[in-house]
Amino acid sequence: MAHVHVILNQKGGVGKSTLAVNLAAVTADVLGAGNPSDGQPPVVAVSIDPQGSAVWWSERVGDGLPFDFVQAHDDLDGLAALARIPSAQHVFVDTPGWLDLAESSGEDPLGKGAAADALRAVLSNAHDVIVPIEPEPLGFQPTQRTIERVVKPRGLPYRVVINNWDPRDGKADLEQTRAFVEAQGWPLARTVVRHYKLHTRASADGLVVTQYGANRVALQAREDFFRLALEVGLAAIPAPARRSTGAKTKAAAKTPAQAKTPAQAKTPAQAQRKAPAQAKTPAQAKAPKQAPKRAPKQARAQAAGKSKGAQNTQTSQNTPGAQNTQTAQATQGAQRSAQAKTTKRATNAKSTKKVNV
Numbered sequence: 001m002a003h004v005h006v007i008l009n010q011k012g013g014v015g016k017s018t019l020a021v022n023l024a025a026v027t028a029d030v031l032g033a034g035n036p037s038d039g040q041p042p043v044v045a046v047s048i049d050p051q052g053s054a055v056w057w058s059e060r061v062g063d064g065l066p067f068d069f070v071q072a073h074d075d076l077d078g079l080a081a082l083a084r085i086p087s088a089q090h091v092f093v094d095t096p097g098w099l100d101l102a103e104s105s106g107e108d109p110l111g112k113g114a115a116a117d118a119l120r121a122v123l124s125n126a127h128d129v130i131v132p133i134e135p136e137p138l139g140f141q142p143t144q145r146t147i148e149r150v151v152k153p154r155g156l157p158y159r160v161v162i163n164n165w166d167p168r169d170g171k172a173d174l175e176q177t178r179a180f181v182e183a184q185g186w187p188l189a190r191t192v193v194r195h196y197k198l199h200t201r202a203s204a205d206g207l208v209v210t211q212y213g214a215n216r217v218a219l220q221a222r223e224d225f226f227r228l229a230l231e232v233g234l235a236a237i238p239a240p241a242r243r244s245t246g247a248k249t250k251a252a253a254k255t256p257a258q259a260k261t262p263a264q265a266k267t268p269a270q271a272q273r274k275a276p277a278q279a280k281t282p283a284q285a286k287a288p289k290q291a292p293k294r295a296p297k298q299a300r301a302q303a304a305g306k307s308k309g310a311q312n313t314q315t316s317q318n319t320p321g322a323q324n325t326q327t328a329q330a331t332q333g334a335q336r337s338a339q340a341k342t343t344k345r346a347t348n349a350k351s352t353k354k355v356n357v
Helices: 016-031 053-064 114-123 137-154 172-184 197-205 216-231 268-278 287-317 320-356
Strands: 003-007 043-047 068-071 090-094 128-133 158-165
Touching: 003 016, 003 114, 016 043, 016 053, 016 090, 016 128, 016 158, 016 197, 016 216, 043 053, 053 068, 053 197, 128 137, 137 158, 137 172, 158 172, 197 216
Parallel strands: 003 090, 003 128, 043 068, 043 090, 128 158
Antiparallel strands: none
16 A cells, blocks of 8 residues: 655645655655556656646656656546555645635535545545654644644644745744744644755656755755755665565575584583683794704704804914914024024133133
8 A cells, every 4th residue: 555645735836846846756665666567657746736737747757757647636436546546655645735624613524626626535545644844833723724724633743844945034034934833833844945946846857856956955955855855755675575485595494503614613611611722822832843953953052153253263363463473483493493503612612721721
């Protein structure tokens, strides 16, 4: 069953067509293209406004329109079955810009005529009502009549949306409108739809809000409608796909306990008992193999040290300084030996002379 949203206000020119078309566009953008088998999108926009402004807009968009559009102001049977449109999830209804409300409290406030009959058929299928109001005092009384005499007596959920506020005008009118709505005790949407030239030109340019260009102003204009759609609960979350019992995989059939990994299934006590064995480092694991090799390495290191000491001693002896020292010592020894021989010869000569005398 489709969810039927009616955009309603007795006053004309408050942006009902703009809200209906652009809310349908962003909802269709969120939900996608619908069921590819039948080619029917999940969003439908319906107009019961005999002026047909939304019709002209949809024709300007052409094949790029992301939702179905129907002009049904004279189709009472079809309006009575809006919630049963095949494949539709959301239906947005644009209503006439003026309602001839009866003055007498005992009469039907919608009055008589084709427009009144169409609106009664739509409200009999509505799930909620969106009431746009512009930030100007002229719209306060028509909005009050619409809510108090049409919406509330039918027990329909509703929400007031401040539409077409121009930030360049300041916040005085905006705050005044908020204060009026809150004083009536009406539910007020937090999202304020700002005034942009893009919105007023969109119908002539053949665009909906999701087709605006990629610039700062366009992104801000698009943001207002996405936020409003989320706020009133239009972006529905798709239901999870159903699976048959026979199609369940083994992994899906496992219980949470069975699906746990070995590491996750371990208890803290088991983890603590296994911690010492797991805590061994690679160096500790190789320690027994390296232990017998320590003594030979030390012995070789000591022998290498002695060898290096001997080599250093020999090297120091072979240096030029050491060689000079050895040469000097040999010279002195030769001189002493020569002197000793000379002294011995002289002594022998003296002794020979004495014997001859």
